[in-house]
Amino acid sequence: MLTQTSKKGDLLLLLGFVLAVAFGPIILQPFGAGYPDLLQKFAIFGIFAIGFNILFGLTGYLSFGHAAFLGVGPYTAVWSFKLLTMNVVPAIIFAVVVSGVFALLIGFVSLRRSGIYFSILTLAFAQMSYNLAYSVLTPITNGETGLQLRQHDPRVIDTMFGINYGAELPSTTLFGIPMSGWSGYYFCGVVLIIMFYISMRIFRSPFGMMLRAVKSNQNRMNYTGLNTRPYTLAAFVISGMYADLAGGLMAVTDPLAGAERMQWTASGEVVLMTILGGTGTLLGPVIGAGAIKYFENIFSAFNEGTLLQIFSFLPEGLQHAAVSVAALFVGEGWHLTLGALFMIIVIFLPGGLMEGVNRIMRLFTKSGSGGSSPQATAQPAE
Amino acid sequence: MSSNSFNRRSLLKGGVALGAGLAAPTIFTSSAWAAGYTNEPTGSTVTFGFNVPQTGAYADEGADELRAYELAVKHINGEGDGGMLNTFSSKALQGNGVNGKKVVFVTGDTQTKSDAARASAKRMIEKDGAIMITGGSSSGVAIAVQGLCQEAGVIFMAGLTHSNDTTGKDKRANGFRHFFNTEMSGAALGPVLKNAFGTDRVAYHLTADYTWGWSQEGSIKKYTEALGWQTEAAVRTPLGAGDFSQYITPVLNSGADVLVLNHYGKDMVNSLTQAVQFGLRDKQVNGKDFAIVVPLYSRLMAQGAGENVKGIFGSTNWHWSLQDEGSKAFVKSFGQEYGFPPSQAAHTTYCQALLYADACQRAGSFKPSDVGAALEGFEFDGLGNGPTLYRADDHQCFKDVLVVKGKENPDSKFDVLEVVEVTPRAQVEYPADLLGGELGPYNNGG
Numbered sequence: 001m002l003t004q005t006s007k008k009g010d011l012l013l014l015l016g017f018v019l020a021v022a023f024g025p026i027i028l029q030p031f032g033a034g035y036p037d038l039l040q041k042f043a044i045f046g047i048f049a050i051g052f053n054i055l056f057g058l059t060g061y062l063s064f065g066h067a068a069f070l071g072v073g074p075y076t077a078v079w080s081f082k083l084l085t086m087n088v089v090p091a092i093i094f095a096v097v098v099s100g101v102f103a104l105l106i107g108f109v110s111l112r113r114s115g116i117y118f119s120i121l122t123l124a125f126a127q128m129s130y131n132l133a134y135s136v137l138t139p140i141t142n143g144e145t146g147l148q149l150r151q152h153d154p155r156v157i158d159t160m161f162g163i164n165y166g167a168e169l170p171s172t173t174l175f176g177i178p179m180s181g182w183s184g185y186y187f188c189g190v191v192l193i194i195m196f197y198i199s200m201r202i203f204r205s206p207f208g209m210m211l212r213a214v215k216s217n218q219n220r221m222n223y224t225g226l227n228t229r230p231y232t233l234a235a236f237v238i239s240g241m242y243a244d245l246a247g248g249l250m251a252v253t254d255p256l257a258g259a260e261r262m263q264w265t266a267s268g269e270v271v272l273m274t275i276l277g278g279t280g281t282l283l284g285p286v287i288g289a290g291a292i293k294y295f296e297n298i299f300s301a302f303n304e305g306t307l308l309q310i311f312s313f314l315p316e317g318l319q320h321a322a323v324s325v326a327a328l329f330v331g332e333g334w335h336l337t338l339g340a341l342f343m344i345i346v347i348f349l350p351g352g353l354m355e356g357v358n359r360i361m362r363l364f365t366k367s368g369s370g371g372s373s374p375q376a377t378a379q380p381a382e
Numbered sequence: 383m384s385s386n387s388f389n390r391r392s393l394l395k396g397g398v399a400l401g402a403g404l405a406a407p408t409i410f411t412s413s414a415w416a417a418g419y420t421n422e423p424t425g426s427t428v429t430f431g432f433n434v435p436q437t438g439a440y441a442d443e444g445a446d447e448l449r450a451y452e453l454a455v456k457h458i459n460g461e462g463d464g465g466m467l468n469t470f471s472s473k474a475l476q477g478n479g480v481n482g483k484k485v486v487f488v489t490g491d492t493q494t495k496s497d498a499a500r501a502s503a504k505r506m507i508e509k510d511g512a513i514m515i516t517g518g519s520s521s522g523v524a525i526a527v528q529g530l531c532q533e534a535g536v537i538f539m540a541g542l543t544h545s546n547d548t549t550g551k552d553k554r555a556n557g558f559r560h561f562f563n564t565e566m567s568g569a570a571l572g573p574v575l576k577n578a579f580g581t582d583r584v585a586y587h588l589t590a591d592y593t594w595g596w597s598q599e600g601s602i603k604k605y606t607e608a609l610g611w612q613t614e615a616a617v618r619t620p621l622g623a624g625d626f627s628q629y630i631t632p633v634l635n636s637g638a639d640v641l642v643l644n645h646y647g648k649d650m651v652n653s654l655t656q657a658v659q660f661g662l663r664d665k666q667v668n669g670k671d672f673a674i675v676v677p678l679y680s681r682l683m684a685q686g687a688g689e690n691v692k693g694i695f696g697s698t699n700w701h702w703s704l705q706d707e708g709s710k711a712f713v714k715s716f717g718q719e720y721g722f723p724p725s726q727a728a729h730t731t732y733c734q735a736l737l738y739a740d741a742c743q744r745a746g747s748f749k750p751s752d753v754g755a756a757l758e759g760f761e762f763d764g765l766g767n768g769p770t771l772y773r774a775d776d777h778q779c780f781k782d783v784l785v786v787k788g789k790e791n792p793d794s795k796f797d798v799l800e801v802v803e804v805t806p807r808a809q810v811e812y813p814a815d816l817l818g819g820e821l822g823p824y825n826n827g828g
């Protein structure tokens with residue numbers, strides 16, 4: 001998606017994106033995904049993947065520890081809920097600032113190396129944070145149980161303004177608007193749109209061009225006398241702040257912070273999302289994030305009863321055979337389906353789902369298909 | 383160039399328009415808008431949500447819980463032999479569903495992770511319209527899901543969760559627990575340990591590092607130290623560690639003569655097996671035989687650990703070899719369905735499903751505050767634990783506690799535990815304010 005950009009095209013893309021977010025509940029209803037919790041997850045992980053893509057898609061630095069930032073966000077946000085106020089604005093600001101500092105520290109060390117060494121360093125940092133959250137930092141993180149709100153939290157700012165939640169457990173609000181359910185989704189959606197726009201601006205900026213140059217040949221840039229470290233560090237910090245924003249939103253929609261969000265599997269998940277959707281594309285990571293969350297929440301919930309219903313049009317014997325085969329791929333087996341899908345996409349569409357979309361588009365635009373479509377070349381997933 | 387963007391636009395526009403057209407009517411009819419309380423059932427069915435671990439360290443327990451839930455739904459709907467419905471002291475349920483509605487259910491995988499458990503509970507509440515969530519094989523998960531149910535305004539019937547906190551400092555009005563807790567385990571185990579090992583012992587704890595482990599460790603310390611035991615050390619181990627050798631090696635030279643394993647599920651199977659392999663049980667320390675105690679026992683775990691459980695003490699909520707009418711009816715009906723006896727996890731979840739259905743029937747409503755009022759202070763019998771009370775102050779059940787021991791000469795592969803003592807309810811009761819926390823008001827959502 002490097003070439004072929006115009007102001008008009010971008011505007012249309014953004015407009016389409018806004019419409020998709022606005023009508024998300026309606027569009028996804030037929031797929032069984034039109035309920036607030038899952039849509040919130042789409043938006044939150046969309047932000048996470050967009051941020052990851054700024055680092056991985058543009059500079060080619062594959063961070064295997066991005067979940068560390070995603071994990072820090074909820075802790076910061078929940079502490080803000082506990083100590084300051086149930087309003088989400090300070091929580092999100094704190095989450096982003098704290099993780100910005102955190103990303104600066106990790107990035108400063110990790111970016112001294114590139115390629116696989118960088119990946120391993122970030123993985124090590126993430127595992128360290130995970131284990132710290134689990135054991136040493138238990139007073140702050142509440143370990144495995146996770147950090148939760150309580151009736152008797154101080155909430156200094158709320159108390160100052162005389163807001164009393166009584167005996168009931170308070171819930172998060174945006175100046176009085178509850179942040180669960182549909183209003184929570186639209187809040188996440190608006191943030192997603194803003195973040196998408198910022199990412200688009202970065203992609204189109206000279207800064208973005210510099211990051212792409214790092215990806216294509218860092219040595220050459222160094223030889224020309226350019227110090228690339230500030231650029232990569234900036235990308236790393238921006239990306240970390242995106243992840244933390246996503247983490248903060250998680251706590252906003254569901255005020256609980258747990259260490260398992262920092263586990264290496266969560267770091268791997270965002271890599272999958274980005275590659276599945278299309279590395280280095282604007283829209284790809286969001287689509288990838290949606291696809292993975294859809295599988296995780298919908299496919300994993302199919303049980304034999306549901307399958308029997310689906311195959312009820314078949315004769316009895318065939319129905320049970322079909323169910324026993326299909327049962328391998330749903331329920332606990334959703335990882336298997338995801339794995340198979342991932343392999344198919346990496347083998348046949350190395351550019352991710354976005355490459356598929358582009359190929360389909362080119363079928364319709366015969367005129368432009370002569371050979372001047374440089375964006376279609378596969379970007380191997382390191 | 384321009385043709386490309388034109389087509390992207392048309393595709394996007396087309397897609398959006400198509401989607402909007404297809405689904406426009408559904409959002410306005412979404413049930414989220416109406417209803418006096420969350421997920422008020424309006425049709426001829428009512429949906430229960432069964433949220434159990436299908437993967438992870440507690441997957442065995444989760445699978446058994448799910449079997450029990452399916453059995454309970456059958457019995458409530460009048461299929462099968464009725465199981466413990468026949469022995470249950472309350473006769474409100476007629477075998478025709480609840481309040482005239484047939485019970486259906488949806489399932490979810492907690493993965494023994496708070497996050498995943500909340501996501502799957504949310505799906506069941508928001509998408510599938512579950513009126514009640516039940517399950518959980520980990521206290522961390524149970525507490526997280528209980529908090530969620532309180533926010534969402536549905537009842538949470540806790541499954542296998544043994545931490546004091548579930549009905550202690552993290553209790554919620556919408557949450558109810560049938561299972562016992564570590565305080566009761568400690569109170570029941572104390573006298574038995576005194577008889578078996580005396581009052582001059584040095585204990586070493588290995589503790590699963592989460593709310594249940596901490597709670598278990600605290601309770602056992604409290605009651606053993608009251609006997610005169612010393613606690614040498616209490617080491618926290620991560621949940622699902624798999625290999626415990628690095629934690630067991632230091633025990634050998636610590637000077638302790640009792641090892642307390644505050645582990646459950648596969649963790650307990652692994653740590654106990656390794657402790658025995660390291661020769662702990664053949665050791666003599668301070669002139670006494672080295673002993674191992676597993677405060678929370680289950681038949682599934684004992685089976686997993688095989689030979690190694692022989693002679694090891696622990697406590698349990700229920701055991702299939704009990705000879706009261708309720709237990710016999712449940713074992714018979716579960717055995718007919720699945721071909722083996724139920725575990726304590728299966729028992730407690732079956733009871734919870736039945737107790738919830740019965741409370742709804744007696745209340746004549748599914749409204750959380752009405753159902754809660756029907757459960758609070760409810761005295762019942764015939765569910766395998768003798769006379770039981772659902773205490774109103776903390777939504778905790780009080781009943782007899784079983785102290786069990788690994789059997790020396792098992793008759794079958796299921797017959798691995800023997801009941802040493804049935805500790806009467808009066809001995810394990812404690813004042814409700816001992817554990818702190820407050821219930822707060824019911825949340826009906828809506």
